[in-house]
Amino acid sequence: MKVVERYIMRRALAVFLAALIWTLAIVWTTQVLARIDLVTDSGQSALTFFEVAALIIPSIVPIVVPFALVVAVAQTLSTMNSDSELAVLNAAGASRWTIVRPIMLLALAASVLSFAVDNGIDPYARQKNRQLVASSRADLLSLIIQEGTFRKIDDGLFLQIGERLPDNRLGGIFVADSREEGVNLIYYAKTGAIIESGDEKVLMMNDGVIHRETLTGDLSVIRFTSYAFDLSAFMSASSDVLLLPKDRTTQYLLNPSPNDKMFQRAPNRYLAELNQRFSEWSYSLVFALIALAVAGDARSHREARIHPLITAIALALFVRWLGFFAAGKADKIPQYAYMVYGVPIVASAVATWFIVSNRTMELPVAWADWMTNFAGRFGGGWSAIKLRFARRGASGQGAG
Numbered sequence: 001m002k003v004v005e006r007y008i009m010r011r012a013l014a015v016f017l018a019a020l021i022w023t024l025a026i027v028w029t030t031q032v033l034a035r036i037d038l039v040t041d042s043g044q045s046a047l048t049f050f051e052v053a054a055l056i057i058p059s060i061v062p063i064v065v066p067f068a069l070v071v072a073v074a075q076t077l078s079t080m081n082s083d084s085e086l087a088v089l090n091a092a093g094a095s096r097w098t099i100v101r102p103i104m105l106l107a108l109a110a111s112v113l114s115f116a117v118d119n120g121i122d123p124y125a126r127q128k129n130r131q132l133v134a135s136s137r138a139d140l141l142s143l144i145i146q147e148g149t150f151r152k153i154d155d156g157l158f159l160q161i162g163e164r165l166p167d168n169r170l171g172g173i174f175v176a177d178s179r180e181e182g183v184n185l186i187y188y189a190k191t192g193a194i195i196e197s198g199d200e201k202v203l204m205m206n207d208g209v210i211h212r213e214t215l216t217g218d219l220s221v222i223r224f225t226s227y228a229f230d231l232s233a234f235m236s237a238s239s240d241v242l243l244l245p246k247d248r249t250t251q252y253l254l255n256p257s258p259n260d261k262m263f264q265r266a267p268n269r270y271l272a273e274l275n276q277r278f279s280e281w282s283y284s285l286v287f288a289l290i291a292l293a294v295a296g297d298a299r300s301h302r303e304a305r306i307h308p309l310i311t312a313i314a315l316a317l318f319v320r321w322l323g324f325f326a327a328g329k330a331d332k333i334p335q336y337a338y339m340v341y342g343v344p345i346v347a348s349a350v351a352t353w354f355i356v357s358n359r360t361m362e363l364p365v366a367w368a369d370w371m372t373n374f375a376g377r378f379g380g381g382w383s384a385i386k387l388r389f390a391r392r393g394a395s396g397q398g399a400g
Contacts, residue, residue, distance in 0.1 A: 009102035016072035023064045031056045055129040059123040062114040066283040069110050072128030073103055073291035074312035099296050116279035119250045125246040169193050173205050186211040203229040245273040272330035275340045282344040287316045289351035293361035319347045
C-alpha cells in the first residue's frame with residue numbers, strides 16, 4: 001500500500017471509530033431506556049440490568065457500522081478536498097483508485113465485522129438476553145410477598161402487599177385488575193396467604209371486598225370471606241423463554257426443527273431473517289461506494305451546492321430504508337426476498353458507475369436549491385433575532 005493510501009486509510013479509520021463510538025452510545029442509550037422496567041418492575045439488581053444492557057450491543061452493531069462508515073468516508077474526503085489535498089493528488093497524476101482502494105479495504109473490514117456479529121455473536125447474545133429477562137421475572141413469588149411494594153404482574157394487573165404477618169400470612173392485600181376490556185376490578189383483603197400445591201400457586205385472600213366498575217359508571221361491591229386468585233399462569237408464562245427467528249442461530253435458520261411451533265406458524269419469517277442476515281453485511285460496502293461517488297473527486301467550493309456529508313447520508317438513509325422495507329415485507333410476501341438482495345446490488349452498481357465514469361453523485365439541483373434557500377432563510381431569521389436582541393440590550397443600557 002502506498003504512503004498516500006495509508007494516509008487516507010488512517011484518517012478515515014480515526015473518524016470511523018469516533019463516529020462508531022458516538023453512534024453506538026446514542027442508539028444503545030435509547031434501547032437501554034426501553035428496558036429500565038426490568039429493574040423497576042422485577043426488582044432486579046443493577047448488575048442484571050447492565051448485563052442485559054451489554055447484550056443489546058451486538059444487535060445494533062450491524063445497523064450502526066455502515067452509517068459510521070459513510071460519515072467517516074464522506075467527512076474525510078470532504079476535509080481533504082477543502083484542504084486541496086485531492087487537487088494535489090490529481091495534479092500529481094494519481095488515479096482515482098488511489099483513493100478508492102484504502103476506503104474499500106476499510107469497508108471490507110467493516111463488512112466482515114458486521115457479518116461476524118450478525119451471524120455469530122448476536123444470536124447468542126439475544127438468547128442470553130431472553131434467558132436473563134425470563135429468569136428475572138420467573139421468581140414472581142418472592143417479589144409479590146415483599147411488603148410495602150406495588151408490583152406489576154401482567155399488563156393491567158397490579159398487586160401490593162401491606163405487611164407480612166407471622167405463620168407466612170400476608171396483611172393488607174390490594175389487587176387492581178383491568179385486563180378485561182370495559183371492566184375494572186379492585187380486590188382488597190385484610191389477610192391472606194400464598195398456597196403452593198405442586199406447580200399451582202394461589203393467592204388466598206380472606207375477609208375482603210371486590211369493587212367492580214364498568215365503563216358506564218356502574219359500581220358494585222361484593223364482600224367475601226375467602227377468595228382464591230390463581231397465580232400459576234403468570235409464573236409459568238414468566239419462566240418460559242420464547243425464541244423468535246431473530247434469536248435463532250444462522251445454522252438453525254438454515255435447518256429449523258419441524259417441531260418448532262413458531263416455524264410451523266410462520267415459516268416465511270425464518271427465511272426472511274436468513275435473507276436479511278446474508279444481505280445486511282453488504283451495506284458497509286454500499287455506503288462506502290456512495291460516499292466515494294459523492295466526495296471522491298476534487299471540486300471547487302463553487303461547484304458544491306450541498307455539503308458532501310449531507311448528500312452521502314441522505315442517499316445512505318434512502319437506500320437503507322429500502323432495505324428495511326423489503327425485509328419487513330419479506331415476512332409475509334416471499335417475493336420481496338429478491339428486493340432484499342437487489343437493493344444493495346443496484347445501489348452498488350449505480351455508485352460504481354459514477355466512480356468509474358468520473359462523475360459526482362449529487363442530489364437533484366431542485367433539492368439543492370431548496371435546501372440552500374431554506375438554510376438562507378433560517379440563517380437570515382436567526383440573524384434578525386440576534387440583531388433585535390442586541391438592539392434591545394443597547395437601548396436598555398442607554399435608558400439605564
